[in-house]
Amino acid sequence: MQRFAFRMQLKPGMVDDYRHRHDEIWPELVDLLHDAGISDYSIFLDEATLSLFAVLRLAEENRRESLPDEPVMKLWWAAMAPLMEVEPDNRPREWPLVPMFHMA
Template sequence: MALRAFRMQLKPGNVEEYRARHDAIWPELSQLLHESGVRDYAIFLDEESLALFAVMHPTPDAALSALPDHPVMRRWWDWMAPLMEVEPDNRPREWPLPLLFHMD
């Protein structure tokens, strides 16, 4: 699986809480992501628009498609839902970002 990037949207007034929750990411969520093949995952903030830009390097055999059904992932999404734009199931709304340039 190739480098993956996407945008999410934070709601106004939630930057510090979003940061605090990620600074204290649940160990079971970190383990789940790692076991699913997520590597080198970073989220950046555009302070003007409150857009969140996520970039991850999944392993070639990553099992990302199973994450939405995992109870730990569901609990995390439910906990984060008040802070950001979400789908009806509380999954964060994501807008894929096509790769235009990558220097390795």
């Protein structure tokens, strides 16, 4: 199991909407993420910059790279696109984070 972290960027005024949508995350999306080998997924907000910092665990044999092809993932990204910076296919823009320290 490996940890993976990245940054995303919210648009101004979208914090409450972003939190609300994740409070009511679709069960079929959660199932898809678990089936793809993703677990222990957390997203943190830096209120000063509206940066979102995501940390998750990836199974050794994960299918994270196949998620853009999944219909439920495409629907989720389309629903979230008005709230954050996205790529042309509505995938959230991600900036990978470099591990600097970990204490187990």
